[in-house]
């Protein structure tokens with residue numbers, strides 16, 4: 001089952017009712033222009049996995065993104081439904097006005113909170129559509145030392161509003177050693193500048209050793225080194241998504257080449273529910289508390 005995403009294994013984490021109604025999850029990408037945001041979204045979810053599903057405008061996706069674009073994919077696995085919304089955003093440098101280039105991202109997140117808050121205070125509270133952004137993949141250039149000043153500004157503008165998961169873009173342009181070094185620099189910068197990225201929850205002490213080992217691997221991989229590609233490569237009788245170079249072929253889904261699979265598993269299998277919980281309990285609560293404070297002032 002190569003195209004199996006794995007969210008169907010989620011039910012043990014959640015209430016049965018949610019399972020029946022189906023899951024909704026909203027993911028957003030952000031970062032400098034040209035780092036492969038649109039391509040990665042496509043690699044992660046849109047084409048390969050849902051090959052028999054007709055995704056309209058397949059060409060359009062690889063064009064430069066000039067405004068927030070919302071993709072919705074409905075998938076069903078083992079009788080369980082997932083409605084995945086992906087918000088692709090123009091990178092910094094794409095916009096005409098590059099000052100406060102993350103403003104459209106911040107505004108989008110706020111608007112979703114605002115809608116939810118309004119719906120929650122309304123009459124039809126039972127059927128609220130949850131469009132809150134549960135996770136933001138933040139793309140970091142492989143060509144810098146660590147974070148750039150614009151990255152720091154942007155992440156700080158967003159970190160109280162959304163779960164930020166940092167990724168090291170275009171990892172195929174770096175050697176293994178460079179990937180390790182850049183990851184370390186980025187982790188140091190994140191600490192140094194006081195950026196609150198999404199924290200993976202601690203393991204329960206009664207989890208087995210294998211689970212704990214996997215969990216530690218995940219935590220140590222931050223920022224996830226990713227490679228995106230829109231093309232199927234055929235090599236040695238196998239077909240896969242990859243990038244071709246004079247010196248060889250990079251496979252997007254090969255764990256030795258990138259953290260792509262780790263990231264996708266984390267998003268749709270192991271941590272989807274926690275990302276939603278943190279959104280509701282922390283980010284949305286902050287927003288709500290502020291609204292109420294402003295109303296009573």
Ligand code: GDP
Nearest residue numbers: 033034035036037038039091170172226227228
């Ligand atoms: P965006 O502006 O961040 O959405 O970037 P795009 O997805 O439009 O990609 C910009 C360019 O980088 C395109 O030519 C892609 O083919 C290329 N690209 C995307 N992902 C990768 C990657 O992982 N590695 C390399 N080397 N190139 C990539």
Ligand code: MG
Nearest residue numbers: 037038064065
């Ligand atoms: Mg784009």
